[in-house]
Amino acid sequence: MTEQRIGPDKAVTLHFALKLDNGEVVDSTFDKQPATFKVGDGNLLPGFEQALYGLKAGDKRTLSIPPENGFGQPNPQNVQSMPRSQFQNMELSEGLLVIFNDAANTELPGVVKSFDEAFVQIDFNHPLAGKTLSFEVEVIQVDIS
Numbered sequence: 001m002t003e004q005r006i007g008p009d010k011a012v013t014l015h016f017a018l019k020l021d022n023g024e025v026v027d028s029t030f031d032k033q034p035a036t037f038k039v040g041d042g043n044l045l046p047g048f049e050q051a052l053y054g055l056k057a058g059d060k061r062t063l064s065i066p067p068e069n070g071f072g073q074p075n076p077q078n079v080q081s082m083p084r085s086q087f088q089n090m091e092l093s094e095g096l097l098v099i100f101n102d103a104a105n106t107e108l109p110g111v112v113k114s115f116d117e118a119f120v121q122i123d124f125n126h127p128l129a130g131k132t133l134s135f136e137v138e139v140i141q142v143d144i145s
Contacts, residue, residue, distance in 0.1 A: 014138060097111055
């Protein structure tokens with residue numbers, strides 16, 4: 001029987017580390033249980049899955065994931081200006097994560113980009129948007145799902 005390689009609908013178990021250009025680790029499973037997922041189930045972004053195609057158990061790689069294949073480019077329309085009055089009794093600082101509820105009552109995180117006496121600029125882009133990421137993987141197992 002041939003070795004199973006990562007591709008559509010395969011069950012995969014692996015360790016991974018996601019790092020920024022400066023080496024800062026954003027997420028990692030190397031110090032805990034490995035991640036298990038089925039290719040195409042939505043647990044990994046499609047660009048990350050595509051980068052894994054063809055790998056087999058025992059393979060170790062460090063893959064570069066450009067923004068277009070990761071979290072996308074920042075969208076200027078995702079930066080909103082809101083009245084400062086909506087943030088009463090809140091100590092604001094640049095980089096502060098604020099959770100909002102949208103019309104469907106779903107939590108929507110935003111980051112304070114800037115503020116003054118009248119308005120607060122909130123960035124609703126994903127924090128990793130626009131960043132090229134290093135995706136270090138160690139494939140443990142690949143199975144037909």
